[in-house]
Amino acid sequence: MPSKSSARLAALTVAAVCSAASTVVLTSPAHADSLRIHDVQGTTRTSPYAGQKVTDVPGIVTGTRTYGSSRGFWLQDPTPDDNPATSEGVFVFTSSVPKVAVGDSVTVTGTVSEYVPGGTSTGNQSLTEITKPTVTTVSTGNAVPAPTVIGSKSVPNRYTPAGDSAANGSLAGLTLQPKKYALDYYESLEGMNVQVKNTRVVTATDPYAELWVTVKPHENQTRRGGTLYGSYDSQNTGRLQIQSLGAVADFPVANVGDTLAGTTTGPMDFNQFGGYTLVASELGTLKSGGLKRETTKRQSRDELAVATYNVENLDPTDATFEEHASAIVNNLKSPDIVSLEEIQDNNGAKDDGTVAADVTVNRLIDAIVAAGGPTYQWRSIDPTNDTDGGEPGGNIRQVFLFNPERVSFTDRAGGDATTAVGVTKVHGKAVLTASPGRVDPANEAWNASRKPLAGEFVFRGKTVFVIANHLNSKGGDYGLTSQYQPVPRSSEVQRHKQATLVNAFVKSILDVQKNADVITLGDINDFEFSDTAKILEGDGELWSAIKSLPKSERYTYDYQGNAQVLDQILISPSIRRDCDFEYDSVHINSEFNDQISDHDPQVLRFRP
The missing domain is CATH 2.40.50.140 (Nucleic acid-binding proteins)
Incomplete structure (x- = not known):
């Protein structure tokens, strides 16, 4: 993103x-x-x-x-x-x-x-x-009109009508039906004094002194207290943003699953970032839900553990290296392979032509060792300056970390920022022409976006192909409270082209070796039910392993009161076939106000 x-x-x-x-x-x-x-x-x-x-x-x-x-x-x-x-x-x-x-x-x-x-x-x-x-x-000194209480029974279960097709899908001219649609109900309260009572927090307090609550405690509830976004037709009508008319310093610092006990009262506003917002003149009392960060299971001797983790624009000046290292060692249990997204170059956002990231990566590796983890080795390809999107000057890229005591990397020369990696057959097996290599980096689908990084690994004598991704962000898409309904998702156009290329590359491996172990992972920037995921999965070349989890645990990101999937690990048929794998979305960031990244990492354990 x-x-x-x-x-x-x-x-x-x-x-x-x-x-x-x-x-x-x-x-x-x-x-x-x-x-x-x-x-x-x-x-x-x-x-x-x-x-x-x-x-x-x-x-x-x-x-x-x-x-x-x-x-x-x-x-x-x-x-x-x-x-x-x-x-x-x-x-x-x-x-x-x-x-x-x-x-x-x-x-x-x-x-x-x-x-x-x-x-x-x-x-x-x-x-x-x-x-x-x-x-x-x-x-002066008059009584303020009594607030309208917003509760589970007052908010309709249907989210929004379809917009006027004659007005490009706009809702603007449609007569409000507040007893039928949630967005119409909230709009009918615009500017009025409103109140919520004893509401559960479903997005933690952010740096802008905002949080989200739900007035429908049983609506698509996750196991840890959030509200799951499970489809485009499940926008979750009970979500409401809370800000304060008072001092920001007094705003509650909440995690998902906490409760704003008592009453929260104030005018109903419409905010650029999230839409309908209760701007509180009276805030409820925060009660902790006791949420703890998760820890996954350590892989067994014959299991390969592969993880993906978006470390959010990590550069050498950041203060989060020790925390990221602790997360990798203690919460993820030192996976054998870690695909990192958003590793920045050696001077971060300074836009001076620097593209190397060895200082950034080695500082993280040193912190992992200090935290009691393995001495990881790493592979990556430096991008061409300012061509891969993200923060200007930052040159974010994907990086493979791997534990050489458990897994080896097959180095094969020829990979660089602009050369496309290919697939050949050697002794009846699929082999990458370059390792590491980039997938079709000159294709216009990757304009101002991160190019996938492909590599060959060997675990206990068996080759595993890993493709690290960070697809086009959702920036520019309209929000769920948009006046245009159904909501246009313009960012999908580029992401679908990218997914098509990644699927084609995976297919080229499987065409050579049907039983090849292939993992495509990273910040996919789209949901497990999205067309992007369907394009990646293709005709069975891949399958998103997060779908192996109970629905209430399928999320990696929390946005505007919706717990949702952005990060995925997709696996080839040889890995999925015997169901001999375990998948874990390790919730250490997205639900917490003191997050070190806005993404939760994912771990896959299987026996190649």
């Missing part, structure tokens, strides 16, 4: 290329009088008065935002209408610190606008606002 392997930073990159935010301009009459908030909000996602000046809209101030680039206050009508599709709250954008206080009864005159957090290129829904306001205080 992009810098720091996070979809949030991918979205930041996209937003920076376009704009920090944008406003949808709609044509409407020039002026409107005697309106209430529910009139301004209307029954669709966009206001019928967008672009129009409204006068003396009344309400009670329920919250103020005095920081950031979106300063203003939330206004709510204490006398709602009887239409569940119309919100009774709205955000008033002041641009400077608002001069009102919670409990003030005010009237607002200003222009209605539809603000798209992050800009229209994100595909986000718009947020109805009143801008350029003139605010008149009528009285």
Whole structure:
């Protein structure tokens, strides 16, 4: 994935290329009088008065935002209408610190606008606002309208309707059905004072003082307290992002499975990174769920252990070497082969033409030895400068670590950044033309993306082919709360081309040697049920071994309240045939606020 392997930073990159935010301009009459908030909000996602000046809209101030680039206050009508599709709250954008206080009864005159957090290129829904306001205080110290309680029974089980095909799949003009669709329900509460009670944390607190909870505790629950994303039609309706209107220092530092006990109350906002967000003026009390990091089983003498681990832009200046080493030695039990993704060059993001990564890799190997692990050897191929995507100047690449006391690497000259590795037959067996080598590196499918690294290993006299991958990231895809439904996934186009090439390479090995042991692994950047995975698997050339786990354990990554698969180990028929293998997704990062990577490592144990 992009810098720091996070979809949030991918979205930041996209937003920076376009704009920090944008406003949808709609044509409407020039002026409107005697309106209430529910009139301004209307029954669709966009206001019928967008672009129009409204006068003396009344309400009670329920919250103020005095920081950031979106300063203003939330206004709510204490006398709602009887239409569940119309919100009774709205955000008033002041641009400077608002001069009102919670409990003030005010009237607002200003222009209605539809603000798209992050800009229209994100595909986000718009947020109805009143801008350029003139605010008149009528009285102070009033009771704030009672919050609408969001709970398991109030949120529909269906996530979203399909968008209007005549409007490129947009939801914007569709009448809200809050009793039928979760996204419509949340939209009908936009700007209103809302509350959740005793909610379980399903994504840990991130560096931006955000976390995710679920109001549906039994919805696709994982064994460790998360919420599983198991298909494109299982978006998990109970997920809700929580931020704070208070001091960031006071925000709870939570892990998955913890609970926000009591009530969490505040206005319903729409955030660029995650959509509907409860911005809390009152936060529940954090209660620990006691989540512990997992440890896998050590391989037996005749088992080969192969792992994949995205170490998130590791470079020599990072402070996480000892922690990564401890994870490899103690949690992964020193696998015989480790495919590392996101190893950066020797000076990290400094863009000066450096491509070698020996300092980075050797520092990790030394840390592994210090942690009590083996003295790994390593193989890799330096990329051509600034051609493989990721953080500019970082030159991320895949690296093989292997324990020479357990497994040997078959070195065969000829592999470099631009030469394609091939397959030949020697004595009836498949052999790589270069080891290590890169798979079709000049193909346009790998533009600004990591090229697969292939190598031959020998364990107890038997050859195992390993192909390390880091496919195109999901950066640029629209979020699940997008105004366009079903959600377009533009990043798949390149990833599907890459998967096609990798499958073809595996097939070329199996065409020469039907019973060859082939492992394709790494940061696939896609789900086990995705078309990317299906293309990799092909006509049985490979099979994603994470599907051998119970569904509640199939995840390697946690994003916006969804525990999901991005990292995979795919195996050839000779490994799968006898079911004589064990697979483990070792949860040491994705569920924790103090993660050293946003990915969990995977381990496969089998007998070649």
